[in-house]
Amino acid sequence: MRVLVLGGTGAIGSHLCRLLAGRGCTVVCTTRRGGKASCGVDYVVGDAKDPVFLGGLLEEHWDAIVDFMVWSTAEFRERYRGFLASTGQYVFTSSYRVYADVPVIREDSPRLLDVVDDDEYLATDEYALCKARCEDILFGSGSSNWTIVRPAVTYDGANGRFQLGVFELGDWIWRAEKGVPVPMPREILRKQATMTSGADVAEMISRLVGNPDARGEAFTASGSDHMAWGDVADVYAAVLPLRVVECSLPAFERQRGSVYQVRYDRMLNRVVDNSKVLAATGIDGKNLTPMREGLVRELGAFLETGRKPECSFGFQGKMDCLCGGFASLVPVVRDGGLLAAGKYAVRRAMAGIAK
Known part of the structure; x- marks a missing residue:
């Protein structure tokens, strides 16, 4: 098969990409950063x-296109016909975040777009709503x-992806x-989260590519276990000295932002029934990476690389306010980040003293 993967470097x-190539597919992956064939x-x-650029790629015919791009609803409406016309199978990467609050998520569970009554939220094209609207375009395409693949939260050591609530x-x-x-x-901290190895989700998608039973279907791609976000923090703390302190939810929303992600995802228990994708792909759930084991292994592997994610010192100042002090001031200065922070630490410290 000839497979085009859009934005497939995450x-x-x-x-x-490696799985498909290893199975004999000709894989072409788009990237903005550059990369040599490997x-x-x-x-x-x-x-x-x-x-x-996209039009040039779609002039060719592909056996499958796997799309990891994040499109606005308007952007997707302009492009979906080209995707469907250029391939035998278009795999659209949606998100488990489309689902509303249910005890157990299944593919036929209600979506936020269909049941939420928050007019202010519905007036946005926020990630979960946008993905659901793009799904609806495909549902109504006549093809x-x-x-549609709806991955749960993923983690991966090679790409440095380890979420903690709404924190990257x-x-x-x-x-x-x-x-x-x-x-x-x-x-x-008390809400249940389903987090899945990126490699496991990739395995699921690779078995949906070229699978006739996957045509015209939606699948939630996730592991089989879950745990509270507080327990996720404890797992991370077994690998490095992470300490979590509780703070006010309203204050957190003000300082952190991502209000809709908080209210319509992280404040919901996210427990997933993955039986449909396992049945379609022939994967034995026992072979999926256990959440606790995978997080420890992958985080440890990431730390061994010595890579340091970019740190926003201004953001750290906002987080200090939620901890009831200015705990990051000393390490910010030590790391030479005071000027980069726009002198936030001094200003906030002075404001705190004044109060």
């Missing part, structure tokens, strides 16, 4: 959101040569390594 796509994968440098790795790991507490609302 926690799932990088594994998927493991049977050819990298084409360009922005898949550039209509000229069936598409497959760069948000929390600097604080952990400097002995500075990470603020999290108790309400989020």
Whole structure:
């Protein structure tokens, strides 16, 4: 098969490209950063959101296109016909975040777009709503040569992807390594999260590519186990000195932002029934990476690389406010980040003293 992978250099796509190439597929992957052909994968440098660049790729016919790009609803509406016309199977990467609050997520569970009554939220094209709207475009396309995949939260050592609630790795790991507490609302710490190895999700998608039973179907791609975000923090703490302190939810929303992600995802228990994707792909759930074991192994592997995610010192100042002090001031100065932070630490410290 000839497979085009759009934006396939992340926690799932990088594994998927290697898997498909290892099974004899001709794999072409778009990237903005550049890359040499490796493991049977050819990298084409360009922005898949550039209509000229994308149009050139879609002039060819592909047996499958796997799309990891994040499109706005308007962007997707302009492009979906080209995707469907250029391939035998278009695999659209959606998200488990499309689902509303249910005890157990299944593919036929209600979506936020269909049941939420928050008019202010519905007026946005926020990630979960946008993905659901793009799904609806495919549902109403009149074609069936598409497959929708809704991955749960993924983690991966090679790509440095380790989430903690709404925090990405760069948000929390600097604080952990400097002995500075990470603020999290108790309400989020108690919610259940399903986190899956990026390699496992890639394996699922690779078995959906070219699979006739996947045409015109949606699948939730996830592991089989889950745990509370507080337990996720404890797993991370077994690998590096992470300390979490509880903070006010309203204050957290004000300082952290990502309000809709908090309210319509991390404040919901996310337990997934993955039986449909396992049945379609023939994967034995016992062979999936256990969540606790995988997080420890992958985080340890990442730390061994010595890579340091970019740290926003201004953001760290906001997090200090949620911890009831200015705990990051000393390490910020030590790391030479005071000027980069716009002198946030001094200003906030002075404001705190004045109060």
